[in-house]
Amino acid sequence: MSRPTARRVTGRTRPTPEPLDKPGLETRRVATKLLAAVVDAHASLDGLTDPAHGQPNFRALDARDRSLVRAILMSALRHRSTIEALLARRLERPLPANARALSHALHVAAAQILFLDVPDSAAVDLAVTQAKSDPRLARFSGLVNGVLRNLIRVKARALPAALAQTREAPDWFAARLEAAYGAEKTAAILAMHRLEPPVDFTVRQDPQRWAEALGGIVLPTGTVRIAKLEAGVDTLPGFEEGAWWVQDAAASLPAKLLGDIAGTRVADLCAAPGGKTAQLIHAGADVTAVDLSKSRLKRLAENLKRLRLEAQIVESDIRKFEPETPFDAILIDAPCSSTGTVRRHPDVPWTKTPEDIEKLASLQRALLDHAVTLVKPGGRIVFSNCSLDPTEGEVMLEAFLAETSHVALDPIQPDELPGIASFVTPQGFLRTTPADRLGEEPLAQGLDGFFAARLMRKP
8 A cells, every 4th residue: 555645635626725713623723724834933831831921822722622732742742853753754755845834733733642641543543624724725635644654553563663763862862861871872852851850849838748748759859749739739739838849860969069158148040930940949048039921920039938938039141140248159040941841841952053053152151150150259159051962061060160260179979969979970960861870769750851060159
């Protein structure tokens, strides 16, 4: 049986119009539109699907359909390379270069067929209807039908084979990981990127009690971890009283590297959305939270209000921030490529470029150059970010130290992180990856990729 081609349907006969209000059709159209925005325009998936400020067509959907759009997009991006390979094998020749809308529509339908609990017949029917009702896709409706039905017939054997042969990353992304971590660890990292991450909580006190209440385990970091959320976090015990906040285990580590900060003045730079700010306040510090984004600071203030914690909140570009007196310590969790958070944000490899990484490393250096002037002599500075790329971590920090005479490395010691000492590098930096483990239980596998370094301003 021959495979469908991109030119079998000539379009000589005008297709029969499909109903514009077919249930589920608008949801698939929105998913296709947003996938195009991510892949072609490098738009942030979180930004596009923000309930208050996201893409207008997305915001117009009801809550259930918005959840389905996000599920489709998360699967389509998390398994993009596998879907691309499976679709390509169903075609006799590649799609035309100007058929991007067709490619995205096929990816949306294939994500449902391969990875979501959506009836195959519904996925095909809506994809064909979508094609027929779109002037750009109408002549390809037969191809859409043939490709997807072929995919359904072979998916039981073809999907495992494709997963074994592909890796979910652009070539440039995988190459940079291999250069930093080697082939074996890169394969482990990329395998973790296919999995939905667990949910981690930083708790105020008694982690074991909250692990039992939430149905999870306690990690060596003191973090409570559950497998997944069955409903919104606001429905969980402890939410209303501010007993905990959601924070990946790796993200909780940088604040701990400042040591005993009770009674000291600490600045949290690039503070929003506030997980690290909350940690610093809970540790007894007088905290000033600084961020450039007004909307993100609003979210930080709301989070602190729920947690019944207080901080001085300052909207400012860090490079222009000039406090009246220097701080005792500073935490700067700098803007980065976010390549350590691909499990949560599978759009990252498809929206970032090597040029973005270089630009972000330059920005981080500029922020760090100014940040170290804000701490008093003898004070500590912890620099961190959620990038896996050494250009934004080890390479940038080593260059900074070589060129900055008034700051020295304050090496992190393995015994400071009991149970996870392997995350401390020989240079005294902190480095985590999604392939790392926090214990023997299956639920303890994986965490965000993070880099952190502790510095001291020389007396």
